[in-house]
Amino acid sequence: MIDFFTFLLIGLTVGCIYALIAVGYTMVYGIIKLINFAHGEFYMVGAFVGYYVLVLGFGAQIGGRELGLIPLLVATLAAGVATGVLAVIVERLVYRPLRKSGRIVALLAALGVSLFLQNAGQQTVGAKDRPFPNTMTLQRYPRFKLVAGDVKAGEVARRDISVVYSVPLEGGRLTLVENLAQRGNTISAESVEKLDEILRNAAREGVPAAIYAYPAVTVSNKDGIILIALALITLLLYLLVQHSRFGRAMRAVSHDFEAAELMGINVDRVIAGTFFIGAFVAGIGGTLGGGMYYSKLSPLMGLMFGLKAFVAAVIGGIGSIPGALVGGLALGIAEALVYGYVSFLYADAFTFGILILMLLVKPSGLMGKPSSDKL
Amino acid sequence: MILVFGFMMMHGCGESGGANQALIGANLELTGSEASWGKDSQQGIELARDEINARPDQKIKLKFIFEDDKSDPGASKDAMKKLVTQDGVLAVIGAVGSSRTIPAADVATDEKVPLMTHAATNVTIVKRSEYVSRICFNDDVQGGAMAHFARATLKADSAVMIVGNGDPYSEGLCASFKRVFEAQGGKITEQLAYQKGAQDFKTQITSLKQLNPPVVWVPGYFNQVGPLIRQAREAGFQAPFLGADGWDDPQLFTLAGPAIKGNYFSNHFNPYGTDATTVGFVKKFEARFGTRPGAMAALAYDAAYAMADAVNRAKELKPEAIKNAINTIKDLKGVCGTITMGPDREVTKDVLILETGEDKYLFKELIKAADTK
Amino acid sequence: MKFKSFLILIASLFALVGGILAVTAIGGGNVEHAFAFWGEHLIIAAIWLMLSLSLNLINGCCGLFSLGHQGFWMIGAYAAAATVKYLPPGGDQNWLGFILSFPIAVVAAAAFGLLVGIPCLRLSGDYLAIATLAFSEILRNLVENSEPLGKSLGLSPPNVIRNATTKNWNYAIYLVLAWAGAALTMLVLRNLMRSSHGRAIQAIRDDERAAELLGVNLTFYKVFVFVTGAAFAGLAGALFANFNAFVSIGHFSFNQGVMLVVMVVLGGMGDMGGTTAATIVLYFVGNVFLKWLPSINVPVFYDPTQGGVVWTEIRNLWQVFFSVLLIVVVLVRPEGLLKGIDLTALFKRRAPADGK
Numbered sequence A: 001m002i003d004f005f006t007f008l009l010i011g012l013t014v015g016c017i018y019a020l021i022a023v024g025y026t027m028v029y030g031i032i033k034l035i036n037f038a039h040g041e042f043y044m045v046g047a048f049v050g051y052y053v054l055v056l057g058f059g060a061q062i063g064g065r066e067l068g069l070i071p072l073l074v075a076t077l078a079a080g081v082a083t084g085v086l087a088v089i090v091e092r093l094v095y096r097p098l099r100k101s102g103r104i105v106a107l108l109a110a111l112g113v114s115l116f117l118q119n120a121g122q123q124t125v126g127a128k129d130r131p132f133p134n135t136m137t138l139q140r141y142p143r144f145k146l147v148a149g150d151v152k153a154g155e156v157a158r159r160d161i162s163v164v165y166s167v168p169l170e171g172g173r174l175t176l177v178e179n180l181a182q183r184g185n186t187i188s189a190e191s192v193e194k195l196d197e198i199l200r201n202a203a204r205e206g207v208p209a210a211i212y213a214y215p216a217v218t219v220s221n222k223d224g225i226i227l228i229a230l231a232l233i234t235l236l237l238y239l240l241v242q243h244s245r246f247g248r249a250m251r252a253v254s255h256d257f258e259a260a261e262l263m264g265i266n267v268d269r270v271i272a273g274t275f276f277i278g279a280f281v282a283g284i285g286g287t288l289g290g291g292m293y294y295s296k297l298s299p300l301m302g303l304m305f306g307l308k309a310f311v312a313a314v315i316g317g318i319g320s321i322p323g324a325l326v327g328g329l330a331l332g333i334a335e336a337l338v339y340g341y342v343s344f345l346y347a348d349a350f351t352f353g354i355l356i357l358m359l360l361v362k363p364s365g366l367m368g369k370p371s372s373d374k375l
Numbered sequence B: 001m002i003l004v005f006g007f008m009m010m011h012g013c014g015e016s017g018g019a020n021q022a023l024i025g026a027n028l029e030l031t032g033s034e035a036s037w038g039k040d041s042q043q044g045i046e047l048a049r050d051e052i053n054a055r056p057d058q059k060i061k062l063k064f065i066f067e068d069d070k071s072d073p074g075a076s077k078d079a080m081k082k083l084v085t086q087d088g089v090l091a092v093i094g095a096v097g098s099s100r101t102i103p104a105a106d107v108a109t110d111e112k113v114p115l116m117t118h119a120a121t122n123v124t125i126v127k128r129s130e131y132v133s134r135i136c137f138n139d140d141v142q143g144g145a146m147a148h149f150a151r152a153t154l155k156a157d158s159a160v161m162i163v164g165n166g167d168p169y170s171e172g173l174c175a176s177f178k179r180v181f182e183a184q185g186g187k188i189t190e191q192l193a194y195q196k197g198a199q200d201f202k203t204q205i206t207s208l209k210q211l212n213p214p215v216v217w218v219p220g221y222f223n224q225v226g227p228l229i230r231q232a233r234e235a236g237f238q239a240p241f242l243g244a245d246g247w248d249d250p251q252l253f254t255l256a257g258p259a260i261k262g263n264y265f266s267n268h269f270n271p272y273g274t275d276a277t278t279v280g281f282v283k284k285f286e287a288r289f290g291t292r293p294g295a296m297a298a299l300a301y302d303a304a305y306a307m308a309d310a311v312n313r314a315k316e317l318k319p320e321a322i323k324n325a326i327n328t329i330k331d332l333k334g335v336c337g338t339i340t341m342g343p344d345r346e347v348t349k350d351v352l353i354l355e356t357g358e359d360k361y362l363f364k365e366l367i368k369a370a371d372t373k
Numbered sequence C: 001m002k003f004k005s006f007l008i009l010i011a012s013l014f015a016l017v018g019g020i021l022a023v024t025a026i027g028g029g030n031v032e033h034a035f036a037f038w039g040e041h042l043i044i045a046a047i048w049l050m051l052s053l054s055l056n057l058i059n060g061c062c063g064l065f066s067l068g069h070q071g072f073w074m075i076g077a078y079a080a081a082a083t084v085k086y087l088p089p090g091g092d093q094n095w096l097g098f099i100l101s102f103p104i105a106v107v108a109a110a111a112f113g114l115l116v117g118i119p120c121l122r123l124s125g126d127y128l129a130i131a132t133l134a135f136s137e138i139l140r141n142l143v144e145n146s147e148p149l150g151k152s153l154g155l156s157p158p159n160v161i162r163n164a165t166t167k168n169w170n171y172a173i174y175l176v177l178a179w180a181g182a183a184l185t186m187l188v189l190r191n192l193m194r195s196s197h198g199r200a201i202q203a204i205r206d207d208e209r210a211a212e213l214l215g216v217n218l219t220f221y222k223v224f225v226f227v228t229g230a231a232f233a234g235l236a237g238a239l240f241a242n243f244n245a246f247v248s249i250g251h252f253s254f255n256q257g258v259m260l261v262v263m264v265v266l267g268g269m270g271d272m273g274g275t276t277a278a279t280i281v282l283y284f285v286g287n288v289f290l291k292w293l294p295s296i297n298v299p300v301f302y303d304p305t306q307g308g309v310v311w312t313e314i315r316n317l318w319q320v321f322f323s324v325l326l327i328v329v330v331l332v333r334p335e336g337l338l339k340g341i342d343l344t345a346l347f348k349r350r351a352p353a354d355g356k
Helices: A002-032 A039-057 A069-098 A103-124 A189-205 A221-243 A245-255 A257-262 A267-293 A301-316 A321-341 A347-361 B002-014 B035-054 B073-086 B098-111 B139-152 B168-183 B202-211 B222-234 B251-260 B276-289 B295-313 B319-326 C003-026 C031-061 C069-086 C095-117 C125-144 C160-164 C167-194 C196-206 C208-213 C218-244 C254-267 C272-292 C314-332 C343-354
Strands: A144-146 A160-169 A172-181 A209-214 B021-028 B061-068 B091-094 B115-117 B132-134 B158-164 B187-194 B215-217 B241-243 B264-267 B332-334 B337-339 B351-356 B361-367 C297-303 C308-313
Touching: A002 A039, A002 A221, A002 A245, A002 A267, A002 A301, A002 A321, A002 B202, A039 A069, A039 A103, A039 A267, A039 A301, A069 A103, A069 A267, A069 C314, A103 A301, A103 C125, A103 C254, A103 C297, A103 C308, A103 C314, A160 A189, A172 A189, A172 B222, A189 A209, A221 A245, A221 A267, A221 A321, A245 A257, A245 A267, A257 A267, A267 A301, A301 A321, A301 A347, A321 A347, A321 B202, A347 C125, B021 B035, B021 B073, B021 B295, B035 B061, B035 B091, B035 B276, B035 B295, B061 B073, B061 B295, B073 B091, B073 B098, B073 C031, B091 B098, B091 B295, B091 B319, B098 B115, B098 B132, B098 B168, B115 B295, B139 B168, B139 B215, B139 B241, B139 B264, B139 B351, B139 B361, B158 B168, B158 B202, B168 B187, B168 B215, B187 B202, B202 B222, B222 B241, B222 B251, B251 B351, B264 B361, B276 B295, B295 B319, B295 B332, C003 C031, C003 C167, C003 C272, C031 C069, C031 C167, C031 C196, C031 C218, C031 C254, C031 C272, C069 C095, C069 C125, C069 C218, C069 C254, C095 C125, C095 C160, C095 C218, C125 C254, C160 C167, C167 C196, C167 C218, C167 C272, C196 C208, C196 C218, C208 C218, C254 C272, C254 C314, C272 C314, C297 C314, C308 C314
Parallel strands: B021 B061, B021 B091, B091 B115, B115 B132, B158 B187, B158 B215, B215 B241, B241 B264
Antiparallel strands: A144 A209, A160 A172, A160 A209, B264 B351, B332 B337, B351 B361, C297 C308
């Protein structure tokens, strides 16, 4: 039962990342009926922009000080904006001339853009994996404070125990977490020794150190940031789409392209704006997800995530923003549950299987409207 | 146009080397996901080649042609074919990854040109034919050594294995670890898996916490093991992780962060070793290339010396004669131990067990070859 | 394109290579190595041609955008490999296995063509593309986990022809087999497209609703096109498995599929001659000529985290160039760069230089 909640939480967080990417897919599809194959690459570009902002702008170093929330925020926003601009450029150069040319041609162009970004990425930033700069050390919550006396060698730990302490570093400090015991295991003498040493060093340097015990199911600060980011973005998107003039224009164009044009709406501007927003959100997903959460960047990182996010968008109903959000969360949770309870081997088959199932059974997705277009 | 092509072909084919030059190929992962190992190997070979050719008694100069297998099996086959049919090399060193070396071994067998792998550890590779040999220990030996270590030194009576799905290296090592671990009385509680390119291991780690084994066997490549270990420690999982030579890369430290310390893996070479041979080699390498050599560089260095030994002893400069000379290499001292080619074209070497410190490897134990069964 | 021009094309290719070998011999180079080199490339090129022509039927002629063609190729290749390896009596000279591997591969691939085609009847355009891609990836995942299919190590069936003859005869025989296969593919598909069936297929591409109203049986033709395309891909797979004597999932990746799609697009959707030209050009440029580029490094990026200016070899930029080419072609000339090229004319112009 405990595992179930843990899997649920894992799925929720991953699902948020899928949702952030899926939103872009769905918005673009809703407005010009194009599956932007390159959208996964926007996620990747966002992650790299965030990386460079932190490294070049804030002087991040491997093994160096934690950068903190503000630099992360700045990097995330920069990533969103940069990715949005990239999307607008791509739309203008590649997709707009093809708007009247048929869906297959546009899909081919999108494929080309995707390949271009991947390969250009490999040649410029290099195919090697890069760790993302440390903006914050992962901390789990809730947690209960303990004192050194509570940790006795030979006793069986009733909860996970770790000591969280800081080490002063050039320009700031680095928070480290040392695991002392795992729930159900005996606390070892080495752990207690390590604890004593850490407490001693901390006292000497004058930096904080605290011992914590954790319950079986915990949420981390990084999980929290992603969940909050998604919630915020959901709110902003809702306000945008339902309560702003631009949102009305977006809805008009996606409902009926020609009519909107005839009504005087600057369709080009609306489409460019849609691309910007979708990529902006994906870029944020890249920095927070691929970057902060997984801490591993590579030019090919957008492939798998992009494909899965697309599946999520289809599940939720392509063209529907709430659908993308629901689909993302649903896919994330389903995946985690399948991995946890069934098997890890057939991961890809499972995800693609769901895609095919949806396409065949309910192509409009869980929340979409059936449209004769798809048949 | 035909003349141009013909010319290029001739130029390519004619260069089998003059009377005192031996053309050797190197089929390495110079680009792609394991490029750091390929580049490492190339540097090791270059260092060795220059030393060898500078020796006053080295009458036959070695010339190496490097081809990129792009960390992909199909491209490895192409690279091998190019080296053998177009460049006309006498022998080939490579590749690093087992999935790339297997197709290369097929080409070597077909074209009757010897292939010596310096680092690919999958056991089936050298079984293909007498044209394929290996100068490092294989996965049976590594897996066995780590299983022995887990039972005898760490006193673990059970373990969970995490295999990299679709990776012959990882799968082979899980098989050999399990065999020896169970033969020595241990029990494999469960086998989990991750997909190639996976970033998120949290579900596996949740299962791991629930299973609560004393050790975890993760014989994968550093670029996935690093994040896996990091995520495990972040989730509060404490038991040590065990691995094999696929962990060896400076990126292991950056991808895993401070969480990496206190785990163990088997390797051919300890770049942080303190014995004279190692220190001497590391100094030379750093002076020339500005970075510390990894095990791949050291192994490739030894392989180049092995090729020189074969070339010097061969009756003539033809692939067949080189093959015979390779298969009879005896007592060649290298940076990674002594090379004596056995009748099965494998070498008997001891296995180094290293512990991961915060930013370097610490020597833990040396397991004798005999104890790896 | 006219079948005659296709045959002329084949003849010219062979003549070209023959010329190269002659020049090599005269110049004192190693003719055997040259023969092996060019022979191998010609054989693989033929296999690619079969794949692109069969994909052209599905994508170009019928307008069904399939991104999963590499999956059919994979099925054929694995089916053939498994047959040659496991069919009793087995061993290195499994002639029965060899002979049977071809029909088995074709049938297996065609069966999957049916499996994929039927559900995809209701899907159109981009949905179809994604669905076919998904099918192909599922198949790859399943094969990757299959023990008898070698999992990640792949299958290494014996090359029966090679084991029964010499290295050179091996290349010669496969040259004949592969190009016979390509010619067969071309002939069958060309005749198909010239028949009334072909017109129905094109009608579906041009306007599905109209075709339906005019009485074209959409279901039948869509499935037919998938099955036929898959069958020829399976045949290509059998040739590949037997010649290469090694199949692994790495050979059938999405990137390969994209390459096939680009060949069809560049050549002009539905234009077999264009597809042929595009396939041959792209194959040789990407796999042969690229390697002959001098090792020049060019700066591509400035990155303080990598120590400043980032250099890369020109030949590494092929993939980047390739993707840009796709975009440009789609933007500028969606009917394909090479559509309508009359290859006969091309080769007639070349004849004097051939020295024939």
